Amino acid sequence: MARSTLSLPYAHLNLRRNPFGERTPDERARLAIVDVGPWVARLTGPRGTVQFVGESGRGKTTRLLALRRSLPEATLIRIHPEDPPDLPNTGILLLDEAQYLSPSRRRALFAGPAALALGTHVDFTRELPSTGRDVETVQLRGLSADHLAAMVKARIEDARRGPGPVPRVGPVAIQALLARYGDDVRAMENRLYDAIQEMEEPVHVEV
Amino acid sequence: MSKCDLTILLDRENRQYSGGDKITGLLRVHVNAACACKALTITLGWRTHGKGNRDVGPPEERILFQGEWLPGKTYEYDFEFDVPHGPVTYHGKVLHLDWYLNARADIPWAIDPKAEEEILLLPGQSAWVATLPDLSALPVVTREIMKSNMGGKPLGCVIVFVAPFLLVGLGLLISGISGLIGGVMAGEGGEVRWLEPAIMAFFGLIFSAVPALVLFKVAGNRIAANRLGPVEVEVEPRSLRPGEVVTCRVRFQPTAAVDVNGVKAELVAAEVAISGSGTNQTTHRHELARDVANMSGARNFPPGKVVELEHTFSIPADATPSFHAQNNNIRWALTLTIEIPRWPNWQTTEAFVVHR
Numbered sequence: 001m002a003r004s005t006l007s008l009p010y011a012h013l014n015l016r017r018n019p020f021g022e023r024t025p026d027e028r029a030r031l032a033i034v035d036v037g038p039w040v041a042r043l044t045g046p047r048g049t050v051q052f053v054g055e056s057g058r059g060k061t062t063r064l065l066a067l068r069r070s071l072p073e074a075t076l077i078r079i080h081p082e083d084p085p086d087l088p089n090t091g092i093l094l095l096d097e098a099q100y101l102s103p104s105r106r107r108a109l110f111a112g113p114a115a116l117a118l119g120t121h122v123d124f125t126r127e128l129p130s131t132g133r134d135v136e137t138v139q140l141r142g143l144s145a146d147h148l149a150a151m152v153k154a155r156i157e158d159a160r161r162g163p164g165p166v167p168r169v170g171p172v173a174i175q176a177l178l179a180r181y182g183d184d185v186r187a188m189e190n191r192l193y194d195a196i197q198e199m200e201e202p203v204h205v206e207v
Numbered sequence: 208m209s210k211c212d213l214t215i216l217l218d219r220e221n222r223q224y225s226g227g228d229k230i231t232g233l234l235r236v237h238v239n240a241a242c243a244c245k246a247l248t249i250t251l252g253w254r255t256h257g258k259g260n261r262d263v264g265p266p267e268e269r270i271l272f273q274g275e276w277l278p279g280k281t282y283e284y285d286f287e288f289d290v291p292h293g294p295v296t297y298h299g300k301v302l303h304l305d306w307y308l309n310a311r312a313d314i315p316w317a318i319d320p321k322a323e324e325e326i327l328l329l330p331g332q333s334a335w336v337a338t339l340p341d342l343s344a345l346p347v348v349t350r351e352i353m354k355s356n357m358g359g360k361p362l363g364c365v366i367v368f369v370a371p372f373l374l375v376g377l378g379l380l381i382s383g384i385s386g387l388i389g390g391v392m393a394g395e396g397g398e399v400r401w402l403e404p405a406i407m408a409f410f411g412l413i414f415s416a417v418p419a420l421v422l423f424k425v426a427g428n429r430i431a432a433n434r435l436g437p438v439e440v441e442v443e444p445r446s447l448r449p450g451e452v453v454t455c456r457v458r459f460q461p462t463a464a465v466d467v468n469g470v471k472a473e474l475v476a477a478e479v480a481i482s483g484s485g486t487n488q489t490t491h492r493h494e495l496a497r498d499v500a501n502m503s504g505a506r507n508f509p510p511g512k513v514v515e516l517e518h519t520f521s522i523p524a525d526a527t528p529s530f531h532a533q534n535n536n537i538r539w540a541l542t543l544t545i546e547i548p549r550w551p552n553w554q555t556t557e558a559f560v561v562h563r
Contacts, residue, residue, distance in 0.1 A: 006327065006329075007327075008222070009256070009303055009325070016325075017256045021256050021257050021258055022257070022480075022482045024261055081485075081486065097485070097486070097487075193258060
């Protein structure tokens with residue numbers, strides 16, 4: 001629903017914006033509900049390696065962004081299949097969409113001295129240890145109701161305009177989202193965005 | 208606790224401004240601990256929010272103070288901005304555009320205290336015109352426009368890409384059919400061998416049909432022009448206000464007698480927002496307005512005779528103005544389609560700008 005431009009955006013919901021809209025990388029990192037501590041410790045060691053394996057919308061990029069927030073010295077690079085970038089071979093590299101690296105570039109990278117955090121659709125468990133790396137593999141599958149509820153609440157609170165009620169996503173809605181979308185957080189965000197868009201007052205969100 | 212707290216106080220409680228107005232206000236700084244401020248700045252600028260990646264307009268900045276602050280004190284700094292004429296505040300479905308005042312105190316070796324307030328920018332007396340994007344600089348919009356503009360497809364590249372598949376497919380198809388015929392003939396006195404040639408013919412059909420369909424789709428306008436002759440489309444004016452009219456004219460001279468099912472003009476306004484990038488890119492659309500006109504019904508056009516058709520659309524008085532940025536657009540466009548029975552349609556889409 002398009003609302004009058006004479007009111008502040010989402011003021012009727014006590015929000016500043018739709019909490020489930022597209023976020024900037026900084027916002028994604030700030031709002032990530034993940035404990036990056038163990039991965040930071042691994043990556044600051046020699047040739048530390050961690051790979052986040054999962055389908056689209058499961059949180060690979062969010063984890064890499066959260067790592068960059070904790071490791072400002074790290075270099076975050078998104079690999080595009082049609083335009084592979086030049087990769088430094090030292091320091092800490094956070095590589096998103098690593099499945100697009102060609103086998104020869106992977107071999108050179110994995111054999112090199114850089115610490116690596118990979119976001120990938122393809123599990124490199126077979127390739128990485130052969131280069132002498134001790135790898136932690138994080139399979140991004142499944143999502144608990146508690147974790148989803150915490151993510152949703154963090155998003156809404158970040159968009160809060162002031163004290164008072166804001167839209168709430170209750171346990172019934174959380175279960176409905178999990179039943180309908182499984183662990184596809186991006187699909188849930190789209191559904192919640194549309195639900196917020198239709199709301200007239202800050203009550204329970206229906207999905 | 209931060210070294211200081213910032214509060215932006217605006218002169219207008221309703222926060223509503225129009226292009227040409229002045230925004231005046233105070234930036235209040237309450238100091239919690241003695242500190243040096245490298246720069247106390249306030250900026251005015253727009254940014255988008257919604258389903259698309261964020262676009263940000265170039266902010267205008269004022270430096271209000273540089274120096275030392277004493278603990279427990281409250282300081283106030285006046286600021287003033289000339290209000291620009293656009294883009295105006297817009298709250299849609301997949302796209303929102305808002306204006307913000309952002310204050311920031313640059314404190315060395317500390318987290319910079321910040322404050323933000325929204326303002327509402329309403330249409331003013333003077334027009335703000337969204338320029339149609341520089342296509343080379345805006346690949347996303349290029350794709351949006353090129354997607355529906357068949358005349359602009361790089362046909363040569365498509366032919367180079369699909370030709371090998373088409374040749375292999377045709378080869379397999381011919382071999383398969385020959386094998387089937389040969390197998391049946393050879394099998395008249397014994398066992399019929401049909402499985403291998405049938406599989407070959409099946410894959411040949413797939414390999415040749417898909418590239419042929421791609422070629423048919425991409426080269427549709429060129430194929431259609433074989434019958435219609437060169438087609439000229441004119442949209443006028445290219446820049447107009449709500450309540451005004453836009454005229455679509457089409458002119459062609461058939462090279463041979465041609466039947467058409469109809470000539471249709473379609474006006475569409477839509478929010479288009481792009482999220483993600485690369486293989487994760489998603490386009491979100493929300494239609495704001497649609498109007499369809501039949502410029503001609505089914506008829507036969509004789510060869511050599513010039514055909515000229517025209518239709519005028521009224522833009523609604525409350526129409527949303529155009530907006531074009533890297534990832535977020537409010538796009539007005541006219542699509543003209545000449546439908547030819549059992550032949551590819553001729554189609555083009557022409558964008559235009561609606562401004563306040």
